[in-house]
Amino acid sequence: MEANSILLQKKYARVVALFAEQMQLSLEDALEFFYRSETYQELRDGIADLHCRSDQYIVDELKLEFPSTAG
Numbered sequence: 001m002e003a004n005s006i007l008l009q010k011k012y013a014r015v016v017a018l019f020a021e022q023m024q025l026s027l028e029d030a031l032e033f034f035y036r037s038e039t040y041q042e043l044r045d046g047i048a049d050l051h052c053r054s055d056q057y058i059v060d061e062l063k064l065e066f067p068s069t070a071g
Helices: 005-023 027-036 038-045 047-052 055-065
Strands: none
Touching: 005 027, 005 038, 005 055, 027 038, 038 047, 038 055
């Protein structure tokens, strides 16, 4: 299934804002990470209809990719 590009851009914005808030990042840093992530590539390519998942689900996927700064 192919998502409407405008709706997909709005989803990206919501996901980036939520990711930034939960990870205590600036919007710029969150956006940079998002566009370099495998999750973004899967969203963009329509893999497994990931765009149909909730914003929180996608944020959780991004968190799995985010390098830990602890330790």
